[in-house]
Amino acid sequence: MIQEAIVTTQNSAGLAHIAPMGIHVNGDDCIILPFRPSKTLNNLLESKTAVLNYCDDVRIFAGCLTGRSDWPLTAAEIINGQVLQCALAHSEVELVRIEDDYARPKLFCKTVHTVNHAPFRGFNRAQFSVLEAAILLSRLSMLPLAKIEAELNYLRIGLEKTAGEREWEAWDWLMAVVDKHKAEVNS
Numbered sequence: 001m002i003q004e005a006i007v008t009t010q011n012s013a014g015l016a017h018i019a020p021m022g023i024h025v026n027g028d029d030c031i032i033l034p035f036r037p038s039k040t041l042n043n044l045l046e047s048k049t050a051v052l053n054y055c056d057d058v059r060i061f062a063g064c065l066t067g068r069s070d071w072p073l074t075a076a077e078i079i080n081g082q083v084l085q086c087a088l089a090h091s092e093v094e095l096v097r098i099e100d101d102y103a104r105p106k107l108f109c110k111t112v113h114t115v116n117h118a119p120f121r122g123f124n125r126a127q128f129s130v131l132e133a134a135i136l137l138s139r140l141s142m143l144p145l146a147k148i149e150a151e152l153n154y155l156r157i158g159l160e161k162t163a164g165e166r167e168w169e170a171w172d173w174l175m176a177v178v179d180k181h182k183a184e185v186n187s
């Protein structure tokens with residue numbers, strides 16, 4: 001199964017980086033697949049560790065894709081790494097081996113420590129809408145405007161019925177970038 005997590009890594013100087021990634025998870029084993037070029041990839045190759053943060057505040061996902069990546073962090077418990085303070089749970093992982101690829105290497109990791117911080121309070125359709133819109137945003141330059149519009153129109157249904165303040169804020173950040181992109185394409 002692929003789980004959408006916020007991956008925190010750090011370089012050899014201890015500078016933290018956070019990025020949403022779809023993690024292939026199988027028990028304690030997982031695979032992180034960053035597209036080159038990627039800071040997450042560089043940091044993982046340097047430090048051999050990462051933290052997978054599981055969180056329901058979708059502003060982190062939308063924020064990372066819209067230039068807002070300064071979210072509060074705290075030290076990991078076992079590895080040398082950083083945990084998102086808003087994570088409901090996190091797993092600390094170590095790099096085991098790499099399957100290299102010119103576009104998207106596979107980083108095989110194993111979980112060495114997992115912590116639950118807060119309860120999972122159930123699914124929310126607006127959170128799904130924000131995640132999907134964030135993924136669309138990461139592919140804006142590769143997709144035709146008509147497809148982007150059609151998908152956003154569908155995602156708005158769940159958003160408008162179920163969003164809270166955090167989901168609306170995240171959605172508005174994403175839509176500001178989409179609007180700017182549309183204006184550029186149409187000019």
Ligand SMILES: Cc1cc2nc3c(=O)[nH]c(=O)nc-3n(C[C@H](O)[C@H](O)[C@H](O)COP(=O)(O)O)c2cc1C
Nearest residue numbers: 004019020021022033034035038039040134135138
């Ligand atoms: C839900 C979600 C899942 C994503 N999954 C991946 C992924 O598996 N691999 C990847 O390279 N980028 C993924 N992205 C896009 C990255 O977060 C984004 O491009 C980021 O800048 C990665 O580059 P970095 O490692 O330099 O930060 C995803 C984005 C979202 C919103």
